[in-house]
Amino acid sequence: MSEVELTIDGRRVSGRSDQTILEAAKENGIRIPTLCHHPRLPITGACRVCVVEIEGAPRLEASCATPIRKGMIVRTDSERVRRARRMVVELLLTRHKIHCLTCESNGNCDLQDLAYEMEIDMDSLSFEIEEPDDPVDSSSPAIIRDPSKCILCGRCVAACQDERVEHILGFVERGSDVRVASGMSQPLFDTDCTYCGECLQVCPTGALIEKQSRFMGRWWELERVETTCPYCGVGCAVELYVKDGRIVKVRGAEGGVENMGSLCVKGRFGYDWVNSPDRLTTPLIKREGKFEPATWEEALDLVASKFQKLKKVYGSSALAGLASAKCTNEDNYVFQKFVRVCFGNNNVDHCARLCHAPTVAGLSKAFGSGAMTNSIRELLGADVIFVTGSNTTENHPVIAMYIKQAVAERGARLIVADPRKIDLVDYATVWLRQRGGTDVALLNGLMNVIIGEGMHDEEFIRSRCENFEEFRRTVERYTPDLVEEITGVPADKIREAAILFGGAEKASIVFSMGITQHITGTDNVLSTANLAMLTGNVGRESTGVNPLRGQNNVQGACDLGALPNVYSGYQPVDDEATRIKFEEAWGVPLSGEPGLTVVEMTNAAYNDDLKGLYVMGENPLMSDPDLNHVREALDKLEFLVVQDIFLSETAQMADVVLPAASFAEKDGTFTNTARRIQRVREAIEPIGESRPDWEIICGIAERMGYRMVYGSPGDVMEEIASLTPIYGGIHYNRLDGEGLQWPCPDRDHQGTKFLHEGRFARRRGRFHAVEYKPPAENPDEDYPLLLTTGRQLQHFHSGTMTRRSGVLDTLVPECLVEINPVDASRLRVQDGDRVRVVSRRGEIISNVKVTGRTPEGSVFIPFHFSEAAANVLTNAALDPLSKIPELKVCAVRLEKEC
């Protein structure tokens, strides 16, 4: 980009050769009004409000679309320009429903602002106002579309088509009949809209407004707080709009580094649970099987004394704690410290065990670090993206947006490996529909072809890796034909995908639970690492192995040591020097023995080895496999404390329930899937008497005789930085704006965009020879169907939040068992029929949805619904290394309910 000198409004200014007049003017402090222009959307040049006069050009030109040239002489404010602009605005006003009085966008409307700025007197417009009265579409629970307020700027269409690659909104008709329509001119609710709400955010007028925030506050009454979304691991930057202690609106922060202003339906509309009447407002103590409100003093005293007593009676090992991937880094750090100090053991774990334990284990073995190697938006630069075991559009919608953009706008090729016909299949060049649990074979098959074709990166392997030969010998046996037999994927497809991947200059691998939730989870992860190393796709931009974290702070909870085997920053508890470091810092002796994992805790309780459990913000009674077993185990505990924002299924079994503040009510940080540490900020006062988690923990610790005093979460981060090398440079005053990606060892370090550049964290990347092993439980005569579980777009995890969101629960109010049409006809069930799903461990009743998404012989059940909890059915068989249960495969049968 070279520097270009030009003259704007008589001023000599300079800009870059890739800038438009609008951008150069803006940078030089010259304002040009716009309507259709939006910095992150493609240039359309539709509204013509930003026209300027360019010397030598016969006509006015749109400054948003015209590149600057050397020596250009531009006038942005001549009489000719002003007359033209004014006419454009008047033309728009002439066919606009001018209902500013109660319009939701009053005070935040570009058209209104322009009319005012141009001093347009509504009583003397050039034309008679002809208010359109196109019907308002309020069919959807989320969005109200009022075409009569639409100025046809096209931002929403660009957002829907170009940004989100959704194609729900589009222009129809021509001339003055042109309008924006949804779907095939249907009501929005009848379309496939995912309600990402991107359209709503970019609309410059009141044509698209949020239904639930209507009449909840004028723009100028709202307080804006920038924070991080509490749902998945993408870590979208959000703006909460608050009025009178209530969140009334959420928008994506335009400056958000991961989301660039985008959000998904949950992030944008699923916020009303914060102010839900169901929120816990006081501590509860169970007396004679019934909860009674209690004071904090009472509750904390009881909890501390009870834990002390159990520790004294049964010994330290009878206590354990479950931290939370939904809580902040500071909460988790304080929690694990509490367990290690006050319980005196390492019995701390959290639900990362149920999702990405194999990722951490596998990638650590292969690369030396368990984290996502690259950054989210690097996906835009990849030539080939290989998505396996990730239903990205539903689980990480904003990441899916980049994948779709890469395909649709930048010509990237997509390979999808998934037994289900997930939405991304529509964008894929190749779709590999493997049988559930056969990933190792599939990946070995791909690598077999790549080596066979000589497409592997010999230089990379030789200079940066080890153990290639052993690996090669194993892979050699996985010929496409053999793999076809195991996986059911045609050998040709395997070859096609392998050649596509092997031929890419920059290939990214994206995976998630479909890879990890198996007894071979770690093997699966190792195989993805093998594939990346084999083709030299590690340590460079837009490449890498990219596990997508399911919850907002799984990464952080792991990073901060909410794991039984490591302190913060993956410093092993069984390493003496490390232990001594922490003992010195915390002033107490620590156990050098790794503690219990999640499922092991359940088993220990079941076996009466565990007596007291402290659960912070987790809901094992929904999220863990084989829930009947979990219930029995928890039942056996002598003392269960649950700290949460709602009375969850687990909390209902507790002896003491402690009300916690939600993400909107406290300060702290989350670390997203791409290792980015971002700020969480208090937007409203804690609801009722609820308190931030770290404060509650400190209260208990103090009562157990260990003083943990922090002035604020910032102080906690100071301590974290001092003890955690990868967080060494993290400090709150460095986190405004984009946050920082670890490793960030010191205050001067700018963070790390992608890992393993030049050298792996473990020096040389290690190939692992991995053999295919079948799942623990396969369908058989009694249980002929393979059950796979997962999430869906509108709900999250155990549903505590999303099922209390008006919009989300209206969109998807019930559990539906997805079944292939072939199986459905065999079982004589149709859409909406009630079925009983039975596994060796239990049964649930749910309605059926017949769909080709699910392969024949397989059923899919989302696990968000307590009334039909999928995990009643799942198998707790564990991956030996990472101890993850095999949530993705078990055997069930369906019985039609009459």
Add this chain to the structure above:
Amino acid sequence: MREVSEVIIRSESDLDAVRAEVEAADSGYRYKLLVCLGAGCISSGSEAVRDALLEELGRRNLSEEIRVVGTGCIGCCGSGPVVLVQPDGVLYQGLKPEDAIDIIDGHILNGVFIERLLYKKPDDGDVVPLMKDIPFFKYQTKNLLRFCGQIDPTRIEEYIALDGYRALSKVLGSMTPEDVIEEIKSSKLRGRGGAGFPTGLKWSFTRTAKAEPKYVVANADEGDPGAFMDRCLLEGDPYSLIEGMAIAGYAIGAHKGYIYIRAEYPLAVNRLRQAIEQAKDWGLLGNDIMGSGFSFDIEMRMGAGAFVCGEETALLASIEGKRGVPRPRPPFPAEKGVWGKPTALNNVETLANVPMIIREGAEWFSGFGTGKSGGTKMYSLAGDVKNTGLIEVPIGTEMGRIIYNIGRGCREKKDFKAVQSGGPSGGCIPKEHLSVRVDYETLDELGAIMGSGGLVVMDEDTCMVDIARYFLEFCLSESCGKCTPCREGFLRMLEILERITTGEGKEGDIERLEELAHIIVDTALCGLGRTGPNPVLSTIRYFRDEYEAHIKYKKCPAGVCEALFDSPCQNACPAGLDTHGYVALISEGRFGEALSLIRERNPFPSVCGRICTHPCEFKCRRGETDDPVALRLLKRFVSEYVSAAPRSYQRSSNGVRVAVVGSGPSGLTAAYHLAMMGYETTVFEALPVAGGMMAVCIPDYRLPKDVLNAEIEAIHELGVEIKTNQRLGEDFTFDSLFGQGFKAVYLAVGAQRSRALGIQGEDLEGVYKGLRFLMDVNLGEKIELGEKVVVIGGGSTAIDSAKSAIRLGASEVTVYYRREREDMTATDEEITEAENEGVRFRFMVVPTKILGEGGKAAQMLCAQLRPGEFDSSGRRRPVPVEGQEFTVDIDSVIVAVGQTTDLSFFTNEGEVSTTKFGTIIVDEDTMETSKTGVFAGGDVIRGPATVVEAIADGIKAASAIDKFLGGSGKLVEVTRKKARIDEIPFDLEAEIVEQRRVEAPLLPPEERVLGFREVEQGYTLNDVIEEAKRCLHCDRKLME
């Protein structure tokens, strides 16, 4: 028929071999019958004609000797189906299948041309057998269309035989891509899509753009209403485009081309598809073409009929499967085109020119056209022009030549008004610019564009406001609706135009339109928006008076905007007579009421019933079925039949005096209305008789004196005082009138000074001035004309002079006119009558000198003329043909070349403002002159015009004077208008059955010439009812 064996073309010599084979096959045939299978001829049934020819040939066992070839468009789409007989070059037109027998048995077997199927000259009916002699073809230069209509567009070998694919072979064999681009640059080929961007330059931009792959795109999305050049070319010769694209691909470094073509062109699509397949089969498309290593392929994309997809960026979006919507440029397609890659996007016609340029050389090509723009251009000539169809002329050809030489002007003697160039977003070019040489720059200067080359001719019946509205409506409905100015601005403009055309126009609307249009032009995103206002701007520029007529006077001069009038005839009548009203009354036999309705406005029904030029009849819709209703004759009938003219209503005198100067139709009409309103009116007449020109210049055989006098008498009876022998400036002045208590003066002194020829000998004895001559005849002066009389001129005065001369006994009367017959201002009826009476005519001649013998005219020197350049009246200025002077013997000459006003009565110079033509300037609303209280009308403000226009001015003046004197300006109404029409029963649903008008009997010519008896005899009672019932009641909308 033998098939040329399909071969793979690998070299130039393979092309030679194909040609040899085709020629050998063709030489076996005696005749080729080229049947036009263009879409136009197909729609008029040419396929049936072809089948009939094949069948008849088969029946006669001639199939081996005579070959029938289905070709693309031959061009004259208006006269299809056509068949060209080769090698004779004879063109048969308007064929039906049964004509096949005559063509074969007559022409083919016996060498006799079938006259009834040949082109006939409209003026003299002479047949023109050879295509090359037919004016439509004679004035064209068919370079691009040389194959179109000559080859079977489904046989690639015929194209090859005519040197097709030589250019590609030459390019691949001996030219570098840079050579090709250089050649195109020096050919001065410019984009035929309309913008005229130099093609070579575009190619070089695309070649140097840094991205791969590159593409060639042919724009065949021809969406202008009335444009069909691309369609005809593709239907008739799909190969030139394909070859041109391959050459373009080679030049810019592309291996793939797209043709974006309208799906509404199924025939073109099929022929193109077939041609592409053939080219692939023959190795002329695809991999390694002719062993050169160059590969090129073409794919077709169908457009769904969105006009805006002709815009290049919208077209690219559409090719990519997106909504066809333009995007801002830059980036230009040369940089970022289809799929974001460098793309040479050219119009079909542009690309089809390329092989010819390569084959014949840039120098040859640039030899056609102008210095800035080489080659020929195709146009589709459509609209109100005699010859419609596909034409090709060099760039820079005069617009008038296209319209008159090729198109032969407007139909039915209608006046040419304007030509819309460049499609709906082009501009209207009026007749004063017919001399313009059609190229990119000059059209732009005139506010029009070349566009894709549609030329829509519009005649006098076209309302320019309505046309602007129509084109704007088209542009709005075809706007993609993306940018605000185009979407909303066009809507508002259309709203204003709709308002104007429905009589709701407001003051300031023209200015509002202009401002809006200028801002839209200035700000719109793409070419559609930026040119869409052109029709409005250009019609305002050239026809502002029509806009004003709509807005100010709620009048549509062309009689198109229905909301502004009750019926077209009424609208056409300058005096605004309630024509349909009196016709309805006549049809019911209510003659008295009919006459009083007429007299409500016109005090001269008998006069007008005889000599009115009846503009009403020209607009009569009945004329579209058979003949116009004979409105003039109906009027004449009632004026005669109703024995005593019904007494007009007369208000009692209001005591206010008004003077009228001049007792012609205008003055007397004003006096009539003023008297009805109650004014004490006095008319001053310089001549000894009242009636002005009606009395002294219209011969008795057209208007008997007693008829006129009766109507003057009726005016007199109303109380109007008529003082003859009173000359302004001599016997009285304005001041003396005001001094006598007159409160207002209406000056209607006419234009009675004959123009002189300005040549030597005009003052000789025997040289008469037209008006003076007629006046002398009328006043019974003795005139000795002699035997040989020449009348100079082309108007009514000339015809009347000639007819009078015949009646006075001249044996040889000839009218000399400097233009063609169709240019004469006299009516067709007058000319025909004169011919019947023995008057001869000589056109395109002008006297240059009159030679005398003994002070008396004896000989006249004349020059033969030919049409020269188009002048500002839209007519060709006649210019002398060198060396074609001739001399004729004469006894007398009557010079009737027009009249001017005679303002010698003004004693004070500048007392009243006048124009340089000697007419008086009046305020067009109030008719008031620059002198307060003095009003003027009739010929003295217009120059010589018609009686009915003079009457119209009289009406207007009376109303204006009433207003001036404090009245309402309303004429006195005597009939119950509304009720009247409602009482007339007629069947709205009745089918219109052809029924010619009832002709009025004429005195036989041999009797006419014996004296000055009235020639036309008028209707009988039976005739009149029958004729009146022919009225279609266009005013029926009033009842609905």
